[in-house]
Amino acid sequence: MLTKFRNPIGALLLSAACAPVWAADTAAADALAQSSGCMSCHAKADKIVGPAFLSVADKYRGDKDAAASLAQSIQNGSRGKWGRVPMPPHASLSQADLKVLAQWVLATKP
Ligand code: HEC
Structure with missing residues (x-):
């Protein structure tokens, strides 16, 4: 965390907008999802080929193991859970x- 403040870009991001670190993380995750091709099958609120990320977030809300199990689904593929x-x-x-x-995905908000 300390190294973040020594990084000029990180410091700039933090001071520029007073944005919570979370906002920067979300943007990075967004870009990662785009570049990984997720958005060709998924959207935030609509089912495309795969379920809407909102539906996924709803389904696993309150499940403390969800992050680990979804990471596995993304890595290994998934079948039969949604259709x-x-x-x-x-x-x-x-x-x-x-x-x-x-x-x-789990943090998707309407
Ligand atoms: C070729 C289309 C396709 C791509 C590309 C794709 N998905 Fe999916 N995704 C699906 C389908 C279809 C399902 C439903 C699978 C099932 O029924 O188990 C799914 C399910 C999921 C789930 C729910 C899994 C569960 O265990 O309930 C998550 C989370 C998810 N996708 C995230 C991602 C992410 C992140 C990426 C990018 C790295 C991605 N998907 C790329 C089609 C896709």
């Missing part, structure tokens, strides 16, 4: 990225 269409695996994402994506 007949399976999600393909995303084996090239790092554990850190998987965690960011899973927590970002």
